[in-house]
Each structure stands twice: as C-alpha cells, then as structure tokens.
Amino acid sequence: xxxxxxxxxxxxxxxxxxxLSDALRPLAARVLTAPHPDAAMKIVHAERPQIVILxxxxxxxxxxxxxxEILQHAxxxxxxxxxxxxxPESAVEAxxxxxxxxxxxxxxxxxxxxxxxxxxxxxxKRLDAARLETELVRxxxxxxxxxxxxQMLELFAMIRRVGPxxxxxxxxxxxxxxxxxxxxALHRQSPVSSGPFVVCNCSAITETLFESExxxxxxGSFTGATHDKKGMFEAADGGTLFLDELGDMPFxxxxxxxxxxxxxxIKPVGANTPKKVSCRVVAATNxxxxxxxxxxxFREDLYYRLSMVELHLPPLAERMEDFPYLVRTFIxxxxxxxxxxxxxxxxxxxxxxxRHAWPGNIRxxxxxxxxxxxxxxxxxxxxxxxxxxxxxxxxxxxPSYQEMLPLAEVERRHARWVLDQLQGNKSKxxxxxxxTRSTLYRILGEPE
Numbered sequence: 001x002x003x004x005x006x007x008x009x010x011x012x013x014x015x016x017x018x019x020l021s022d023a024l025r026p027l028a029a030r031v032l033t034a035p036h037p038d039a040a041m042k043i044v045h046a047e048r049p050q051i052v053i054l055x056x057x058x059x060x061x062x063x064x065x066x067x068x069e070i071l072q073h074a075x076x077x078x079x080x081x082x083x084x085x086x087x088p089e090s091a092v093e094a095x096x097x098x099x100x101x102x103x104x105x106x107x108x109x110x111x112x113x114x115x116x117x118x119x120x121x122x123x124x125k126r127l128d129a130a131r132l133e134t135e136l137v138r139x140x141x142x143x144x145x146x147x148x149x150x151q152m153l154e155l156f157a158m159i160r161r162v163g164p165x166x167x168x169x170x171x172x173x174x175x176x177x178x179x180x181x182x183x184x185a186l187h188r189q190s191p192v193s194s195g196p197f198v199v200c201n202c203s204a205i206t207e208t209l210f211e212s213e214x215x216x217x218x219x220g221s222f223t224g225a226t227h228d229k230k231g232m233f234e235a236a237d238g239g240t241l242f243l244d245e246l247g248d249m250p251f252x253x254x255x256x257x258x259x260x261x262x263x264x265x266i267k268p269v270g271a272n273t274p275k276k277v278s279c280r281v282v283a284a285t286n287x288x289x290x291x292x293x294x295x296x297x298f299r300e301d302l303y304y305r306l307s308m309v310e311l312h313l314p315p316l317a318e319r320m321e322d323f324p325y326l327v328r329t330f331i332x333x334x335x336x337x338x339x340x341x342x343x344x345x346x347x348x349x350x351x352x353x354x355r356h357a358w359p360g361n362i363r364x365x366x367x368x369x370x371x372x373x374x375x376x377x378x379x380x381x382x383x384x385x386x387x388x389x390x391x392x393x394x395x396x397x398x399p400s401y402q403e404m405l406p407l408a409e410v411e412r413r414h415a416r417w418v419l420d421q422l423q424g425n426k427s428k429x430x431x432x433x434x435x436t437r438s439t440l441y442r443i444l445g446e447p448e
Contacts, residue, residue, distance in 0.1 A: 005029040005120060008049040010040040010066070011082075012059050016107075020053060023109045027116060037066045044070050048379070049077060051119055056083035056094075064097050071098040075346045075382045078119050082107065095428045140322075143185035145178060146329050149319040155182070155311060162309050163189025168261055170246075170306040171284040173313030176363030179284040180244060182311055186282055187240040195239025195279075200232045203248035210253050212269050215260070221270020233266045236279040246306075247287030247298065254299045261305060281306075316358045316365065323354060330366050331381065334373035342373055345381040347424050352383055352390050415443045 007029045009020040017033045024031045032047065034040035036059050043049065052070055056063040067079045081094045084105040094102045101115060140148045142156045162169070163186050171179045180199065187197045205213050212222075216231030232241055243249070249257065260266050261281055267274040283306050292298035316323070327345060335342035345353075349372075358364055372385040383390065419429045419440075430440045441447065 005051065005123065006032060006047055006049040007051045007053065007116070008032045008034060008040065008043055008047070009053045010034045010037070010058065010063075011055040012036055013055070016055065016105075019107060019109075020112075023107070023112055024116065027113065027120070029116075029120070037061050037069075040066060041069060041073075044074055044077070048074055050123055051078045051080065051116065053080045053082060056081050064094060064099075067094070067097045067099050072384070074378050075380045076343075076378070078123070080115065080119070095425075100425060100428075140325050141329070143181070143188050145181050145185060146325050147319065147322050148325055149314075149321040151314045151319055152322060155313070156185075158311060159185050159189055162186070164191060166190070166280065166309045168281045168306050169283070169309040169311065170303075171282065171311045171313065172289075173284075173286060174315050174361055175286050176361035177313040177315060178362050179286075179313055180242065182313060183240070183242045183244075183282040183284060187242075187280070190240065190280060192239050192280060196236055197240050197242065198232050198236035198279075199242045199244060201244045203245040207250045207252075210250055211256065214253070214257070215266040215268050217269035218271050221268075225270070228268075231266065231268065233260055233277050233279065234275065237277045238279065240280040240282060243281065243283040245285060246283040247285040247289060247292060251297060251299070254302050258299065258302045258305060316361045320354070324350075326362065326365060327353065327369065330369040331373060334370045338373055340373060340376060341379055342376055342381060343379045346383070347420060349381050349383045349386060351420050352386065356390070412443055412445070415440060419444075 005028070007024055007027075009017055009024070009031065010033070011017050011020065012035055014035070017035070021031050021033060029051075032043055032049065034043055038060070040052070040054075044052070054063040054066055058066060063081050063083075067081065070077055070079055078100045079098060081099045081102045082105055083102070100119065103112065103115065140146055143159070145152070145156070147153060147156065159182065166186065169183075169186055171182050173179050184197060187193060200214070212225075212229070212231065214231050214233060216229050216234055217225050218228050219225055243257075260277075263274075264278055265274040265276050289298050289303055293300050293303060316326075327350070331342055331345065353365075353368070360367075368387055368390070369381070371387050372381045375385045376382075377385075415429070419426065426437055426440055430437045435443075
C-alpha cells in the first residue's frame with residue numbers, strides 16, 4: 001500500500017488504549033485513539049481509518065451501535081469488537097451489524113497482532129482486486145461500449161468486420177440498450193471516421209418539417225423560410241447520418257429516404273435540381289418493423305435496403321455477465337465528473353442492483369449510478385446512496401425458492417445468501433452455517 005493504514009482504537013479505559021497502542025506500534029500503520037463514541041466518529045469523518053477496534057461496552061452507546069454508525073459513514077472500514085463477556089449470541093449480532101471479528105478480553109497481544117495482520121493482508125488483496133477489475137473493464141471496452149458476454153463480443157466482432165465496408169446498416173434493440181453507441185462504433189470503424197457524425201431523432205421532428213430537416217430548403221420555399229438551410233443529409237456529407245427511432249418516420253417520407261440512400265442525392269424543399277451527397281446511413285429502432293410492414297406502416301423496400309447489415313443489441317437482462325463491468329465503468333465516469341474518490345460499490349448495494357429487472361436497460365443503470373455517485377459520501381457506493389425506489393425495495397431478508405430444486409442447489413443458494421449478508425466474509429459465513437471453510441468452498445463450487 002502506497003500510504004500507511006490508519007487504525008483507530010476506541011475504549012473508555014485509558015490503560016486499554018495504551019495497551020492497544022503499544023500492541024499495534026510494530027505494525028506498519030498509524031494508530032489513533034478515542035475515549036468515547038463521539039470522539040471516535042469525529043476521527044472516522046476526518047481520517048477515514050481502514051480498521052477500527054472497539055470496546056463493546058462504551059459510555060453513551062454500545063460498540064454494536066457505534067459499529068453501525070461507522071459502517072453507515074465508511075462501509076469499507078473493518079470493525080473489530082473487543083469484550084470481556086463473550087456469548088455466541090453477541091458474536092453473531094456483531095457480525096450481523098457488520099463487524100469483521102469479535103475478540104475477548106484480556107487482550108492476547110499475539111492474537112490481536114495476527115488478526116490485524118490478516119486484515120491488512122485482506123485490505124491489500126482488495127486493493128489489488130480493484131486494480132485488476134479496473135484493468136479488466138478497460139480490456140472489455142470497445143468504442144465506448146463495455147461487454148464481456150458472448151452476445152456483446154459477437155457484436156464487437158461484427159462491427160469490426162462490416163465497419164470498413166458498409167453503406168447502410170440497421171440497429172435493432174430495446175430502449176436504452178446503447179444503439180447510438182453502436183452506430184458511433186460503426187462510424188469510427190469506417191473509412192469516413194474523420195468526417196461528421198450527424199444524429200437525427202426521427203421521433204422529435206414534426207411531420208410537416210420532416211422533409212426540410214432531412215433534405216434542407218431554399219429561401220422562400222415556404223412561409224418562414226427566410227434563408228437557405230442545409231438538411232441533415234448534407235450536414236453528414238463525407239461522414240455518417242444516424243437515424244434514431246426510424247420506426248417513427250412518417251410513411252410519406254420513407255420513399256424519399258429510400259431514394260436518397262440509393263441515389264446518394266437529395267432535393268431540398270423548393271429546389272429545382274438535386275444535390276449529390278456521399279454519406280453512410282445507420283438507422284436504429286426499438287419497434288417491430290415486421291409487424292409495421294404487415295400493417296402498411298413501414299415500406300418493405302426501405303427495410304430490405306437498410307437491413308443489408310443488421311445488428312441486434314440485447315437487453316441488459318440477457319447480458320448480466322457484463323453487469324459488474326458496466327457498474328465499474330459508470331462509477332469511474334461519474335466519480336471523475338463529480339470530483340469524488342469513489343472506488344467501487346458494497347456487496348449489499350451490488351446485490352440490490354443485481355436483482356432489479358432493468359426495464360430501461362443500460363440507460364437506466366447509468367442514471368441510477370450517476371445519481372448514486374452524486375449522493376455518495378464515502379469511497380464505496382452503498383444502499384443509502386441509491387435512488388428511493390431501491391431504498392423501498394432492498395435485497396430480500398431471507399432466501400426464497402420458487403421452484404423445485406435438487407438439495408445440493410438449495411444448499412448452494414443458501415450458502416451464497418448467507419455469504420452475501422456477511423458481505424463476502426467466508427470465515428464468518430462458515431461459522432454461521434456451522435461448517436468449515438473447506439466445506440463452504442465445496443458447496444459454492446469454488447477453489448480454496
């Protein structure tokens with residue numbers, strides 16, 4: 001670690017604080033002390049210690065209550081509780097509140113140093129894992145898109161193959177799946193990548209102005225036409241025109257669009273002669289064009305012309321392998337935008353997000369994480385930072401099995417649920433389940 005770890009010891013007994021300071025001095029750490037909870041919280045807010053050692057019995061409020069306060073403000077902090085009166089019930093409650101361990105007094109210095117050493121090793125591993133995760137995210141980015149799933153890798157490969165050659169392309173996918181990003185990727189992979197990339201949102205243009213917006217007009221061609229105006233085709237000359245929400249284009253305009261694509265020429269409103277243009281056209285839609293063709297709302301000849309190259313973007317629910325990479329990408333983006341040092345997300349917040357259906361797909365996820373980064377006060381996003389909907393719909397308090405499953409699968413799911421409740425602490429999960437760590441790894445199907 002580039003900077004020394006800060007350890008905070010909290011105890012109302014001055015002799016105990018002195019003993020803790022002496023015991024921790026040989027470790028490569030900065031040791032701070034506090035005699036009561038209020039002083040401890042001031043240090044937590046100001047110094048953000050990585051490890052806090054608490055006496056269970058403190059003046060004003062218990063160590064368990066203080067544990068909750070600390071983790072509410074600093075979810076990444078490891079809290080170690082000390083007590084002279086051990087009971088299994090209080091140990092389980094300590095872990096449930098978020099403590100990483102529970103040691104008894106009188107303090108055994110060797111045992112304390114060993115446990116703190118383990119926490120320091122775990123902290124280094126988490127930092128290394130975060131760096132590795134960041135590297136993996138960067139490795140799985142392609143022209144602004146992020147993907148590791150088979151569907152996205154296949155999409156990336158297709159864009160690379162057709163990008164240098166396409167003249168027209170059709171991108172299909174639900175709202176929020178990233179169709180404009182895919183269109184941008186096609187443009188960047190094309191020979192005209194240095195030319196303009198012009199976006200036309202077909203659903204935002206009124207029918208009476210569509211022809212003028214697409215092809216331009218000359219001065220005096222209609223009331224209000226006080227000067228010549230270039231249309232989007234002409235603006236995209238030498239580059240790419242992206243027609244978003246193609247399914248909302250008026251039927252009368254579709255034949256004119258087809259002619260512009262096929263002839264590579266346009267005729268501005270009021271003009272007597274056509275103009276030559278040279279641009280690639282990428283169209284996108286979330287609508288069922290086959291049904292629209294059947295009902296006479298969309299021209300078959302235009303569809304077949306555009307679908308020479310057809311790309312499909314899957315909804316987020318079908319590419320959950322990409323979810324952690326997308327979460328990391330958006331956190332990095334908005335942490336930088338808001339000038340915050342947000343390193344990641346807590347397991348419990350990740351669990352809440354992962355169980356959401358994401359009907360708005362990538363766009364919805366981006367909006368949620370953008371809002372969470374704005375609200376965050378610590379280095380990790382937590383459930384309290386998420387929008388109100390997620391506050392009202394937390395992760396389930398107990399496992400719920402809807403279907404008939406083999407016993408081994410029920411065992412695996414229950415073990416995974418317990419592990420999630422304990423924020424990934426396998427030692428404590430094994431203790432709660434009454435099994436060894438080796439047995440837990442076997443149940444989870446993970447190597448030790």
